[in-house]
Amino acid sequence: MRHGKKFNHLSRKAPHRKAMLANMASSLLKHKRINTTVAKAKALRTFIEPLLTRAKDDTTHSRRMVFRYLRDKYAVTELFRDVAPKIADRPGGYTRILKTGNRLGDNAEMCLIELVDFNEAMLAEPKAAGTAEKKPRTRRGRSKKRSGATDPAKTGLSAEAPAKEDAKAEDKPSVEDAEIIEEVEEVKQDKPAEESAEAATKVEATEENSTDTPEEADVSSEAATKEEEPDAEETTTEEEPEEEASKEAVEEEAVEEETVEEEAVEEETVEEETVEEETKEGEAVEEETKEGEAVEEETKEGEATEEESTGEEEKKD
Helix, strand or coil: CCCCCCCCCCCCCHHHHHHHHHHHHHHHHHHCEEEEEHHHHHHHHHHHHHHHHHHCCCCHHHHHHHHHHHCCHHHHHHHHHHHHHHCCCCCCCCEEEEEEEECCCCCCEEEEEEEHHHCHHHHHHHHHHHHCCCCCCCCCCCCCCCCCCCCHHHHCCCCHHHHHHHHHHHHCCCHHHHHHHHHHHHHHHHHHHHHHHHHHHHHHHHHHHHCCCHHHHHHHHHHHHHHHHHHHHHHHHHHHHHHHHHHHHHHHHHHHHHHHHHHHHHHHHHHHHHHHHHHHHHHHHHHHHHHHHHHHHHHHHHHHHHHHHHHHHHHHC
């Protein structure tokens, strides 16, 4: 009977269960977090936390006692060298179990078990929260004082006075607005005059250009012809490469045609040679057949002579 035995056997015999927990504990110490089922994680937590507490006292006896359970000298070294200094100030609760959902197949509940002091992300959150200053909260709401608000009863001023002043200010015509309107009208009047002056200057410039002397006209025509000459030379130089390219293309086409014709002639000669060879082979076959017929005739003649000789011998007998 199993009275009072409430721990999880994990469907394993005692030797198998102890070996599995020792291997899981060694992996947790080396990698600082492992994925497993929730049942195994809870069993591992009860297995490894006493060892972590014992590791705070770095003595030969403690190392031998821990090695008795882990059976891995590298895991023991990792525990006493790296893990023990970080958990020295923590009074228990060295591991954390985070559930990650169910496993496909058997739908087992999975989790991630890790060492609390080696999760840098979760350790940074409390520090950030501690740096932010929080105002003390009260059960009653605090009244918000408005800046610049005064009591009309204390000041002795009525609320109607500001309203009257605003009305008076609206009734007075603004001098600045009138000055701005006058400036805009002056600008509009000045624009047509400026446009007419610009048109007159353009007309004078065209007249001056038209009244040039014949000598100046000749000089201008010569300059224009000189400018046109380089353009013509450029066009000729541009046309020459195009003509050369066209000639080269024509020559290439002619060469390709010649090669095609040569290939056709070669194919014809090859076909003629094959035909001649076939005819020679046929003639040789015919000669062989004639020779065979001649041999057959000779054999027939030999048989006939033998028959005659045998017949003569029989007659003699």
